[in-house]
Amino acid sequence: MAAATSHNAIVSTQSHRWNGKNSRLDRRAANVRLVSVGSCCPGSRKLGLVCASGSKSSVIDPVHLPSNGKGDHSPKKSSESSLILIRHGESMWNEKNLFTGCVDVPLTPKGVEEAIEAGKRICNIPIDVIFTSAMIRSQMTAMLAMMQHRRKKVPIITHKESEQAQSWSKIYSEDTKEQSIPVITAWQLNERMYGELQGLNKQETADRFGKEQVHEWRRSYDTPPPNGESLEMCADRAVSYFKDQVVPHLTAGKHVMVAAHANSLRSIIMHLDKLTSQEVISLELSTGIPMLYIFKEGEFIRRGSPVGPSEASVYAYTRNLATYRDTLDSMVQ
């Protein structure tokens, strides 16, 4: 398995186990490297745009965002939307090194901490709608992360499983609705079904069937585990759902977060980054590490993922995201 490769991505950081190959999108996007000169904490104001394309590299004047709240902060109707993808924090079966798949287990205390830390990283990024899988570990991750968000909107799980559920969970105040973020749960975003491996210890399974065979079951595109889903089969539902249900929100200029699982997200990232079935083998996602994309003119551009849980991660803030962050700063003052 390839070691983590440094992405010639927009945020030139050593990706933390997000070691898909440099996708064509990255190479195209890597011509422009956006470096936020501050962390996601209030007070970082400047944005340097460094064009690293070709021989000439120039630094476009840093965007000075008025910090006194007097300037016009209202972000223009953005022709770009942000998409945050996050794998759930460590689960109780991750901790026991058991194949989990569609077994619905909760987070560990470490997983809770990871979700909270992820929330700090995305606390300045706009979120209008949240998607999770139908599993508690992804829902816990989304809710815990949103507790850190500076906009302080309330994430509310929408219930449409029946007419009664929908009518009994109705909100009768427009203002209150305006201060909430709908959370849509979807089984299509569940982790791949690991079949007869679910509940087995990963190391014992490798000892029994061989490391190569288990690696193929875990990371290949088209080899399913015994009576389970291959990544391709998982993509059939997860990517279809993403295209049909998530993309329309992005197209409408809404900012979206998707909290899901290692393999349902691997299938989505394979689609976004146009990875081949060979390249996706080396794509690994750490628990609780948010990844940011910008959706612009129908294209998804990877904006980077923090190097590691310890780093006060720096995202490649676009101008619009930096403006939104400054709006939050001015709301606090």
Ligand SMILES: O=C(O)[C@H](O)COP(=O)(O)O
């Ligand atoms: O389902 C599981 O066991 C984990 O979420 C991911 O497992 P994997 O790393 O074997 O894909």
